[in-house]
Amino acid sequence: MNKRHKRSQLILGMVIALFLAFPFFSNFYWIDVAFFFGVYALLGLSLNIVLGETGLFDLGHAAFYAIGAYITAILNTLYGIPIVWLIPLSALCAGIFAYIVTSPIIHLRGDYLCIVTIGIGEIVRLALINNPFGLTGGPNGITGIGRPSFGLFAIDTSIRFYFYVWIILAIVILGLVRLQRSRIGRAWNYLREDEIAAEMSGIDVRHFKLLSFVLGAALAGVAGNIYASKLMIVSPDTFTFMESSMLFCIVMLGGLGSIPGSILGAGIITVFPEIFRVVANYRMLFFGGALVLAMIFRPGGLWPRKREIAIPNVRSAEEAEEMIRPVAVDQTRTTAKQSLNGETSSFEKHILVTDKLTMKFGGLVAVKDLDLVVGHGKITSIIGPNGAGKTTVFNVVTGIYKPVSGKVYFEGKDITGFKPHKVASLGIARTFQNIRLFPGLTCVENIMAGLHHRMSSYVFSSIMRTESQILEEKWAIETAMYWLDKTGLAGLSDELAKNLPYGKQKLLELARALSSSPKLLILDEPSSGLNDKETEDLMIFLENLLDEMDLSILLIEHDMNLVMGISHWVVAMDMGIKIAEGRPQDIYNNSRVIEAYLGREE
Amino acid sequence: MSIILEQLLNGLTIGSFYALIALGYSMVYGVMKLINFAHGDLFALGSYLGYTLLVWSAGAVSQRFGLWGGMAAALLFAFFAVGCVGVLMERVAYRPVQKSGRLPLVVSALGVSIFLENLIMAVWGPRYQAYPASVVPTYTISLGWFHITSMQLFILILSFVLMLILYYVVQKTTFGAAIRATALDKEMATMLGIDVGKITLFIFFLGPALGGMAGVMNGMYYRQISFVMGWNYGLKAFTATILGGIGNIPAAMLGGLLLGLVEMFGAAYISSAWKDVFTFLILILILIFRPTGLIGEKVAEKV
Numbered sequence: 001m002n003k004r005h006k007r008s009q010l011i012l013g014m015v016i017a018l019f020l021a022f023p024f025f026s027n028f029y030w031i032d033v034a035f036f037f038g039v040y041a042l043l044g045l046s047l048n049i050v051l052g053e054t055g056l057f058d059l060g061h062a063a064f065y066a067i068g069a070y071i072t073a074i075l076n077t078l079y080g081i082p083i084v085w086l087i088p089l090s091a092l093c094a095g096i097f098a099y100i101v102t103s104p105i106i107h108l109r110g111d112y113l114c115i116v117t118i119g120i121g122e123i124v125r126l127a128l129i130n131n132p133f134g135l136t137g138g139p140n141g142i143t144g145i146g147r148p149s150f151g152l153f154a155i156d157t158s159i160r161f162y163f164y165v166w167i168i169l170a171i172v173i174l175g176l177v178r179l180q181r182s183r184i185g186r187a188w189n190y191l192r193e194d195e196i197a198a199e200m201s202g203i204d205v206r207h208f209k210l211l212s213f214v215l216g217a218a219l220a221g222v223a224g225n226i227y228a229s230k231l232m233i234v235s236p237d238t239f240t241f242m243e244s245s246m247l248f249c250i251v252m253l254g255g256l257g258s259i260p261g262s263i264l265g266a267g268i269i270t271v272f273p274e275i276f277r278v279v280a281n282y283r284m285l286f287f288g289g290a291l292v293l294a295m296i297f298r299p300g301g302l303w304p305r306k307r308e309i310a311i312p313n314v315r316s317a318e319e320a321e322e323m324i325r326p327v328a329v330d331q332t333r334t335t336a337k338q339s340l341n342g343e344t345s346s347f348e349k350h351i352l353v354t355d356k357l358t359m360k361f362g363g364l365v366a367v368k369d370l371d372l373v374v375g376h377g378k379i380t381s382i383i384g385p386n387g388a389g390k391t392t393v394f395n396v397v398t399g400i401y402k403p404v405s406g407k408v409y410f411e412g413k414d415i416t417g418f419k420p421h422k423v424a425s426l427g428i429a430r431t432f433q434n435i436r437l438f439p440g441l442t443c444v445e446n447i448m449a450g451l452h453h454r455m456s457s458y459v460f461s462s463i464m465r466t467e468s469q470i471l472e473e474k475w476a477i478e479t480a481m482y483w484l485d486k487t488g489l490a491g492l493s494d495e496l497a498k499n500l501p502y503g504k505q506k507l508l509e510l511a512r513a514l515s516s517s518p519k520l521l522i523l524d525e526p527s528s529g530l531n532d533k534e535t536e537d538l539m540i541f542l543e544n545l546l547d548e549m550d551l552s553i554l555l556i557e558h559d560m561n562l563v564m565g566i567s568h569w570v571v572a573m574d575m576g577i578k579i580a581e582g583r584p585q586d587i588y589n590n591s592r593v594i595e596a597y598l599g600r601e602e
Numbered sequence: 603m604s605i606i607l608e609q610l611l612n613g614l615t616i617g618s619f620y621a622l623i624a625l626g627y628s629m630v631y632g633v634m635k636l637i638n639f640a641h642g643d644l645f646a647l648g649s650y651l652g653y654t655l656l657v658w659s660a661g662a663v664s665q666r667f668g669l670w671g672g673m674a675a676a677l678l679f680a681f682f683a684v685g686c687v688g689v690l691m692e693r694v695a696y697r698p699v700q701k702s703g704r705l706p707l708v709v710s711a712l713g714v715s716i717f718l719e720n721l722i723m724a725v726w727g728p729r730y731q732a733y734p735a736s737v738v739p740t741y742t743i744s745l746g747w748f749h750i751t752s753m754q755l756f757i758l759i760l761s762f763v764l765m766l767i768l769y770y771v772v773q774k775t776t777f778g779a780a781i782r783a784t785a786l787d788k789e790m791a792t793m794l795g796i797d798v799g800k801i802t803l804f805i806f807f808l809g810p811a812l813g814g815m816a817g818v819m820n821g822m823y824y825r826q827i828s829f830v831m832g833w834n835y836g837l838k839a840f841t842a843t844i845l846g847g848i849g850n851i852p853a854a855m856l857g858g859l860l861l862g863l864v865e866m867f868g869a870a871y872i873s874s875a876w877k878d879v880f881t882f883l884i885l886i887l888i889l890i891f892r893p894t895g896l897i898g899e900k901v902a903e904k905v
Contacts, residue, residue, distance in 0.1 A: 057708075104890055110704070111637060115844060116889050119882040122837070126879050241833065245639075245712045252709045285720040291713030292695045299702030 019166060023159045031158045033274050035230065038165035039223050040266035044250035045176060045259065046219035051248065052257040053185060054212040055192030057114035060121025061247050064217035066128065066239035067094040068224025073142040073234045074135055083148040083229045087222055094221025095214045102213045106206055109195075121244050128236040141235025148229050161230050168226065172219065175463045176259055182462035182469070183455050183476075186441075188212055189257065190449050193438035200398060200436075202424035202453030202516060215459070253294055255301025264303050307442050308494050351376045351520050351552045352397065352428075357406035359389075359396050366392040368576045369406070374520065374569075377546060379553045381563045383587070384573035385597055390556045391433055393573075394522055397554075398430055399423040410520070425453040429518035431509045433525050433556075439498035443489060443508055446497050447480040450515035479515060487511040487541075502529050514545070521545075523555040527562050535559060539566050564588060572596065604747045609866050615754050615823065617862020618761035621855045622816035623839030624846070625768065626688075626809030628854035631843070632785030633798075633805050635704065639711040640691060641813055642836015643718035646829060648684045648814025649821040650726050652676035656737045669739055676737075677760075677818050684814025685807040692806040715832075722829040730828050738822045757819050764812065765855045772851045781805070785849050838865075841885045847895025856896065 023031050043065060050058045068090035075081045075089070105116045131138035148155045148164065155164045179185050187208045190198035199205050228234050250269050254261025272290070276283035294302070352374035359367040367389040374380045382390045395401045397408055399420040408416045410426060418426075429450065438446050455476060457469040484493055487507045492500065497508060506526070513521060526542075527535040539562055545551055557563045563570060563584065570587040572580045574596035580587055587593055623645050630638045655663055655676045663672045691714055699710045739752045772778035784791040784801045792798050820835070821827045838861065846857025864884065869877040888895065 057705075105886065108889060108893065111635075111848075112889050112893055114637065114708075115840070116886050118837070119841075119885045123879050123882045126876075126882075130875050130879075241837070245716075249709055249712060252705060256705070281724050282720070284716055285724055288713045288715070288717030288720060291716065292699075292710050295702070295706040295710040295713065296695075296698045299699060299706035 023162055028158045030274075031162050033270060035158065035162050035165055037267055037270045038162070038169050039227055039230075040247075040250060040270050041169055041263045042165070042172060042223040042226070043220055043247050044254065044262035044266040045172060046216045046223065047247045048216075048251050048254075048257065048259070048262040049176075049188075049219065050212050050216040051251050052255075052262065053180070053188040053192065054209060055256070056209060056212065057110060058117045058213075058216070059114050059241070059244050059248055060117035060119070060124075061216070061220060062239040062241075062243040063117075063121045063124040064094045064098055064220035065224045065227075065243070066124055066234075066236075067097050067217075068221030069228040069234045069238070070128065070136060070142070070224070071221070072225040072228040073145050076146050076228075077142055077144055080146075083146055083225065084150065087225050090221040090225040091218040092221075094224070095218035098213045098217030099210060102210060106209050106213070118241065118244070121239075121241060125236050125239050128239070136236075139236060141233060143233045145228050145232045145234070147232075155229075165226055168222070172222075173259060173263075178463050178465060179459065180257075180259065182473070183452060183457050184208075184211070184459060184462050186445060186448060187452060189441055189445070190438055190452075192257070193440055194436050196400065196420075197432070197436035197438065198449065199420040200400070200424055200430055200432075201449040201512060202421050203449070204419075204421045211459070249291060253291075253302060255304035258301060258303055258305035261301050261303040261305065265301075268302075307440075307445070307496065349376050350374060351411060352554065353409040354393075354397065355407040355409070357393070357396060357408065358404045359392050359401060360404045365576050367396065367403075370573075370576075370578055372571060372578070374552055374554050376552055377550070378568040379542065379546065379555065379566050380569045380571065381567040381584075382554070382556050382571045382573060383558070383560075383563055383593075384579075387575075388573040388596075389576040390573055391524055392576075394430065394524055394554075394556065397423075398428060398522065421453070424516065427516075427519035428522060429513035429516045429520075430522035431506075431513055431524055431526065433528070435502075435505050435509050437497040437505055437509055437512075440496060442494050442496055443484060443500070443511075444477065444480045444493045446508055447483050447511050447515045448476050450512045451476045451479055454516065483511040483515045487514075503534055506530065517549070519550065519552065521551055521553045523553065523557075525556055525558065527557060527559045535562055538562070542566060560588075604749075607748065609870050610863070611750060611754055611758075613863035613866030614859060615757055615862070616865065617842075617859035618757060618765075619816045619820050619835065619858075620839045620842045620861050621765065621858025622761055622812045622819075623835060624842040624854040624858040625765075625851060626813045627840050627843045628846075628848055628851060629781075629785075629805045629809045632781070632849040633788070633802050634696065634700065634707075636696065636707050636711060637840070638809075639708070639836070640714035640718055641810070642832035642834070642839070643715050643722070644684050644688060644691075644810040644832070645813040645817040645820075645835055645839075646722060646827070646832030647687065647718060648680040648817030649827045649831070650722055650731070650817075650829075651683050651814065652680045652818030653731055653733055653821055653827060654726075655679050657734060669737070672737055673756075673822065677815050680814040680818045681811045684817070685811030688806045688810025689803060691810070692802065719829055719832060722832075726829065728829065730826050733821045733825045733827070735825070738825075753823055757823060760819070761816075764815075768808075768812075769852055769855070838881065841881055844885060844895055845888055847897050850895070850897060853895055853897045860896075 022034060026034075043061070046064070047058060047061045050056050050061070071090045071093045072083065072086045075086055076083060081089075101120050105113065108116060128136045128141075129139050136142065155161055187198070187203050190201065190203055191205060191208060195205060227238075246269055250265035251262055252265070253268055254263070254265035272287060273283050276286060279286070350373050352372070354370055354372040357367055357370040357372070358365070370389075370393060372382075372393065382393065384390055392401065396403045399415075399418050399422065402417050406416070407414055410423075410428065413426075415423060415426065438449065455472050457466075457472050461469040481493060484490060487510055489504060489507055489511065492504070497505065500508060506529070510523075510526070527538060530538065542553060543566055546553070567584050570581065570584050571578060572587055572590070572593045579592045579596055580590045582590070623641065626641050626644070627638060630636060630641070653676075656672055663675050667675060695710050695714045696707065699706050739756075742749055742751050743755065772781055780791070780796045781801055781804070783794070783796060784798055788798055791801075839858065842857035842861040843854050844857070845861055846853030846855070848854075861881065865877055865881060868880045872880065
């Protein structure tokens with residue numbers, strides 16, 4: 001580990017030395033190429049935030065680049081504001097613009113988002129051509145933009161521009177690396193890997209998607225500023241769909257979410273055409289072919305991100321437990337007390353209550369007038385044949401669907417129609433019928449998703465690595481390691497979730513749900529796909545949890561041994577309605593339940 | 603009155619180009635869930651191939667088969683040639699990438715688009731080319747105050763016939779049902795014994811072939827063609843696809859015609875400089891308020 005660390009430091013040092021020495025044994029032509037390499041690296045990194053980290057298909061990124069360049073051009077030529085001051089202003093304007101235009105479309109997924117961003121890119125370009133209010137200079141653009149200067153030191157030669165862009169880039173890279181390994185970067189990755197699982201783990205989907213667009217756009221705005229001051233002219237034909245596609249290719253060539261990858265991609269895009277200058281007319285032809293070949297042979301990119309988490313000197317499980325338990329239990333106790341003191345003391349025994357809950361899909365009534373009560377500190381099971389509406393109940397309770405009518409009360413509080421991330425942060429965690437993990441992330445990162453809403457560090461503290469952020473990260477990693485051990489996955493911390501066998505994936509999902517120290521744990525068929533031994537272990541595990549934590553459990557299950565073995569209360573559903581409820585043995589002998597499963601005896 | 607009618611005809615003519623291109627987008631999206639960014643360039647390729655047949659043969663084709671015969675030859679040539687390029691494209695650039703997921707497929711499509719555009723430029727040169735007036739009919743049919751050029755009439759009839767045939771095949775035949783089933787659920791279709799490979803082959807032939815044919819019609823109508831035009835038409839046609847509802851074949855036709863009309867009337871009565879902005883605004887508004895398009899069906903994700 002240490003040896004590897006030293007080696008990578010050595011390589012980094014050599015690369016930096018090469019960059020410093022480069023302009024002194026090269027000519028102006030190649031120094032300019034290196035300058036544009038830097039600009040495209042900035043742009044690639046800015047799109048990498050949106051496309052790479054968060055997985056949002058943005059094929060109109062040139063629009064944000066254009067906003068930065070034009071803000072710089074207009075304010076500098078009209079009001080003589082110095083270029084350097086305009087760097088933060090370009091970033092701010094591009095960020096605000098991104099916020100305004102992506103707010104109404106942020107809920108769109110995949111291809112739809114891709115199409116809308118193409119539309120935004122085109123609208124911006126066409127608007128620039130049409131010269132609104134005489135500001136943008138029409139198809140010819142704006143000329144006579146000034147040079148950046150720091151006091152008397154003006155950036156006016158190729159060599160100075162070269163250092164200017166690469167120094168800015170170095171600062172940006174440092175910030176991005178820190179952001180990538182923080183609560184923010186992980187939240188983005190969760191969204192990319194599985195949006196619903198992320199939302200159910202307490203991540204505010206809308207917020208973090210917008211944040212990613214705003215930061216990506218701001219960075220593209222900075223690149224626009226640098227570009228405008230180097231060329232001293234901006235015109236609409238720089239900011240075409242082709243430009244946006246190139247940025248898209250930079251990120252994909254390098255590898256999604258990989259910082260060195262995006263830089264490498266930018267290098268390929270800028271240097272490739274220069275090397276093939278001899279075959280001027282055919283170079284883009286080759287380039288198109290090369291893109292196809294790259295995707296055939298390296299679909300994951302040329303330099304994909306390696307995922308690993310620096311694990312702080314690992315403690316034993318007991319030690320970690322001591323550190324973590326008080327926090328978790330304290331939190332739950334106080335809230336439980338608060339609700340006790342409230343006017344809804346009748347809910348004291350019931351953590352979750354639904355009142356005449358009804359859910360329809362088109363004409364199909366999936367759940368009808370369901371009254372469900374989950375006892376505090378108890379295990380409640382919902383049973384019923386396939387299609388009875390069990391999972392729909394879970395989806396309504398956790399906020400994935402909004403009920404047609406009826407109410408959901410959690411700890412006496414009306415949570416009907418709350419967004420999933422809000423529900424999660426109130427203390428409801430769940431697992432899914434078909435496992436929903438973050439396949440491309442490590443086990444520890446998967447579990448840390450559950451801790452997201454209990455952490456508070458944000459962009460600034462993550463980039464500055466403040467004391468509290470470092471402590472919080474340490475706490476999160478240790479808590480995640482604790483749950484990894486607890487669920488019997490010790491030693492798999494750096495393994496990618498997709499590489500785990502089925503049974504272990506189920507455990508990992510359980511660990512993720514538990515790490516959020518929920519008050520109510522909702523399990524959708526926890527034993528499906530497990531063998532008898534594993535099911536028995538699971539039963540013991542769940543029962544122990546109830547003893548250790550202030551926890552209630554609601555589960556859907558088909559395995560009657562499990563249901564009858566651990567449930568305190570069983571609810572039977574058929575065709576969307578509750579047909580019976582009671583203690584396990586009563587339900588076991590209930591004629592209506594038997595009928596629902598086996599049909600009526602003639 | 604006659605001006606409105608003229609706008610209507612112009613709109614329908616452009617709309618039928620969009621509709622023919624949109625069909626290719628929609629069909630490919632149906633079977634592969636891919637926005638085929640290279641599709642616009644296939645349209646441009648068709649335009650150039652038709653041009654080549656008519657012009658490079660020094661008018662020999664037109665002289666031998668007559669004006670209409672020459673046009674038919676150019677249309678058929680573009681249809682088959684571009685169709686074959688489409689099949690080749692799927693084999694070489696899409697099939698090997700498909701298993702790696704959606705994003706690499708998008709990049710591969712962008713790669714093919716860049717490749718085709720630059721191939722056209724390398725072969726035919728970067729300047730505009732023009733279909734000479736001698737290879738297309740130029741007379742106008744007049745009925746009182748109503749005028750229509752023979753070219754317009756030809757384009758409208760041909761594209762409507764093509765669309766009707768396609769509509770019939772897709773909606774009324776067993777083969778069409780297989781296509782629709784594949785678009786809905788590829789795996790299930792495979793299990794039901796539908797030869798998905800054959801369907802893919804058919805789609806990747808027919809989609810580009812129709813686009814190529816539209817390219818020739820476009821060349822005959824406007825006369826001027828350029829290697830970069832694929833992108834512009836591609837994007838418009840794609841908007842049309844979304845407007846109607848992607849993956850749905852009648853919807854693509856409707857979307858294309860509608861977009862042509864919107865553009866014409868937008869340019870005539872609002873502003874011609876901002877007409878493309880309106881097009882994209884419509885696109886965005888549709889996606890916000892009715893992401894399934896005008897006659898698409900809602901697809902819910904299973905949790």
